[in-house]
Amino acid sequence: MKFKLTEEQQEIKRAAREFAEKELTPELALEYDQKEEFPMELYKKAAQLGFTSMRIPCEYGGQGYGVLEDCIVVEELCRVDPGLGVAVSLGNLMIPDVLLKHGTEEQKQKYIPPLAKGEKISAAAFTEPEHGSDITRMDTTAVKSGNEWIINGDKQFITNAPIADIFIILCQTDPNAQPSYRGQSLFLAEKGMQGLEATKLHGKMGIKPCVTGSLSLCDLHVPETNLVGELNRGFYYTLELFDETRMTVAAQAVGIAQGAFEKALAYAKTRKQFGQPLINFQGVSFKLAEMAIKIEAARMLTYKAAWLYDNEKPSPVATSMAKAYASRVAMEVTDDAIQIFGGYGYLADYHVERFHRCAKITEIYEGTSEIQKLTIVNYLKKQP
Ligand SMILES: Cc1cc2nc3c(=O)[nH]c(=O)nc-3n(C[C@H](O)[C@H](O)[C@H](O)COP(=O)(O)OP(=O)(O)OC[C@H]3O[C@@H](n4cnc5c(N)ncnc54)[C@H](O)[C@@H]3O)c2cc1C
Structure with a gap:
């Protein structure tokens, strides 16, 4: 692997950074962190420029x-604000990925373009009240009746559920x-389908502009053409998707770690104690050096x-290593950033506490860090 981004990738990075710095303002970030609402206007702007359909x-x-x-792009959005960045980048969550691999041409034509353009929002429902890390059995059932499937069950913690237009649902x-x-x-x-009801979840620790909800599915009738791929292959498609x-x-x-680090670095250069900038104290400067090393790794x-x-060599173990490590780094770096800000770091107006609150979710959703480690250990066990 070349460790240098191509010219085009560097241009994408510059464009995403420019957009994020202009649009994801600190005022907007604070406002939406309090409101716990999806930033629809911002999402549409990002979609128009192609940042949500890369x-x-x-x-x-x-x-x-x-x-x-x-x-x-995701890194650059989250560097400027993790709440708005995550919300915008998850607007067309997962449905295009599954359909591109397993959907019929009709499903692709119907569902993907409006999601790509930011006209519609999607949600992907796997987790249930009794099945989180372990989705090997679903309590939500789909039963065939004529040329329809009838779905019953409950889904929990579903990103975008209260605002989504299109859902993908894992059923037994x-x-x-x-x-x-x-x-x-x-x-x-x-x-709008009868039997599908979403309820918004309030009081999340972070990523508040990225709305989350539960789904109640009560005799939800879907046409048989809404089955994705082959019958009884849903679990395999889900793992592949993750x-x-x-x-x-x-x-x-x-991105979250990078954003918090930059704020801490700037603060350490300007804040003076004992007659000199904080960065002159080795206890602070070594912390910054370690933060920079971890982020780069x-x-x-x-x-x-x-x-x-x-490059057609997908590696679940490389993916799990990246997710488990990067999410831990985000927790540690954002914690260190608050420490460097001292008492001010504890206040919303200085922004780093929000980065810390938002970092935690990366250790939880799409498989907790423990589940990533299971993937890594299973791989290691098979090595000679
Ligand atoms: C904000 C938010 C958004 C989400 N968005 C979505 C979404 O869009 N769609 C969706 O389907 N789900 C979503 N989720 C759900 C998320 O994927 C689950 O919360 C996660 O997979 C963990 O499941 P759980 O909460 O039931 O925890 P549990 O599975 O009950 O786990 C609890 C703890 O036990 C540990 N544990 C469990 N099994 C093992 C094991 N075998 N070995 C070691 N440790 C283990 C876990 O790592 C965790 O620390 C979201 C969650 C949140 C909070």
């Missing part, structure tokens, strides 16, 4: 780049399958996983 092919309204270019289609994950399938549903999207979570973490792991994926 890895969607041009024929479906996207930019036709790879995961690495998407990671670069064969309750007797052994092992149970061989009897799961994915279905598409749309807002191997792609987890890299963008690692990129969120790198996290970025390299993330870019490596994305590069492997884009």
